[in-house]
Amino acid sequence: MFDELRKALKDWYKVHHRDLPWRHTNHPYAIWLSEIILQQTRVDQGLPYYNRFIERFPSINDLANASEQEVLNLWQGLGYYSRGRNLHATAKCIVDNYQGKFPSTYKELIQLKGIGPYTAAAIASFAYNLPHAVVDGNVYRVLSRYFGIELAINSSEGERLFKTLAQDLLDEAQPALHNQAIMEFGALQCKPVSPNCSLCPVVATCVALREDKIAQLPHKVKKIKTKQRFFVYHLVRNAKNQLAFTKRKPKDIWEGLFEFPLLEFKSEAEQITFLKDKVQVGAAYKHILTHQKITAYFIIDNFPAAADTEVIYLDLADLEYHPIPRLIDKFLNAHRHQIFSVGQ
Numbered sequence: 001m002f003d004e005l006r007k008a009l010k011d012w013y014k015v016h017h018r019d020l021p022w023r024h025t026n027h028p029y030a031i032w033l034s035e036i037i038l039q040q041t042r043v044d045q046g047l048p049y050y051n052r053f054i055e056r057f058p059s060i061n062d063l064a065n066a067s068e069q070e071v072l073n074l075w076q077g078l079g080y081y082s083r084g085r086n087l088h089a090t091a092k093c094i095v096d097n098y099q100g101k102f103p104s105t106y107k108e109l110i111q112l113k114g115i116g117p118y119t120a121a122a123i124a125s126f127a128y129n130l131p132h133a134v135v136d137g138n139v140y141r142v143l144s145r146y147f148g149i150e151l152a153i154n155s156s157e158g159e160r161l162f163k164t165l166a167q168d169l170l171d172e173a174q175p176a177l178h179n180q181a182i183m184e185f186g187a188l189q190c191k192p193v194s195p196n197c198s199l200c201p202v203v204a205t206c207v208a209l210r211e212d213k214i215a216q217l218p219h220k221v222k223k224i225k226t227k228q229r230f231f232v233y234h235l236v237r238n239a240k241n242q243l244a245f246t247k248r249k250p251k252d253i254w255e256g257l258f259e260f261p262l263l264e265f266k267s268e269a270e271q272i273t274f275l276k277d278k279v280q281v282g283a284a285y286k287h288i289l290t291h292q293k294i295t296a297y298f299i300i301d302n303f304p305a306a307a308d309t310e311v312i313y314l315d316l317a318d319l320e321y322h323p324i325p326r327l328i329d330k331f332l333n334a335h336r337h338q339i340f341s342v343g344q
């Protein structure tokens with residue numbers, strides 16, 4: 001299966017690849033430049049930038065001797081300006097530390113600013129023909145579809161599996177050609193939408209096509225953003241030394257549990273501003289839930305009760321019959337004596 005796919009990719013590439021200037025050279029400077037420009041950029045958009053950079057800075061020394069301003073001016077319009085800054089910083093580093101000669105091992109390449117595993121593998125294989133498999137979005141797509149792998153490509157297990165698979169598949173005798181071929185195949189043939197399956201050289205052995213899973217592959221897990229919340233709990237005592245509690249409302253965390261009267265703020269800045277001059281009990285509590293991160297403070301103060309906030313006063317002993325969130329429980333365990341020793 002591996003041999004057939006390797007050969008098919010190379011044969012396909014020889015006929016169908018795009019003629020791009022960085023494919024006519026194995027000079028590491030030109031390859032590096034093209035790879036940095038093409039990160040997060042389409043080929044048709046990046047091509048004129050590549051040509052302008054090569055013309056204006058034909059060697060790494062020329063780039064290193066330019067001012068950052070000059071480099072950024074030429075970069076203008078490409079976006080992600082940190083890439084332009086890293087490009088300049090890396091050129092200077094290579095001139096200063098490697099006498100202007102591009103490092104030639106994966107281990108050295110990956111130490112350079114702006115060069116991650118993909119770019120290091122690309123330079124190592126395209127410039128030095130070293131056997132490092134590239135794994136970019138195109139490679140993930142081709143591998144997941146051809147082998148019918150449903151493991152999410154953005155899970156750590158998935159990343160490991162696809163990297164190992166890409167490396168096992170690599171044609172070690174021709175790593176540059178192999179890497180170019182699989183990426184180009186993903187970009188032009190096995191496209192994200194409407195892949196050209198009817199004219200695909202591996203149509204007979206493609207698992208996704210056979211099992212009708214093309215649209216679902218590659219699989220990605222949706223990463224849910226963690227929401228930050230900023231709480232200030234009010235410790236309010238009555239004459240009987242009972243504490244005020246409120247019951248949490250539906251459609252939010254801890255529905256139906258009891259907590260101290262709460263003010264929630266939209267940002268840390270608002271929370272901190274509010275806390276000025278307030279009497280705090282304990283330090284900030286950080287509480288992490290599946291998709292929420294809460295920063296909570298506890299203060300001794302009257303509660304500016306909203307009309308719909310129903311407050312009940314409870315002896316702490318009554319909490320046995322009133323469920324409370326773990327955050328409140330932790331706080332009470334650490335500070336229950338302090339609450340009653342501070343004046344109000």
Ligand code: SF4
Pocket residue numbers: 142145146189190191195196197200201202203206207208209214
């Ligand atoms: S048959 Fe279709 S899905 Fe399978 S590798 Fe070829 S282009 Fe991609």
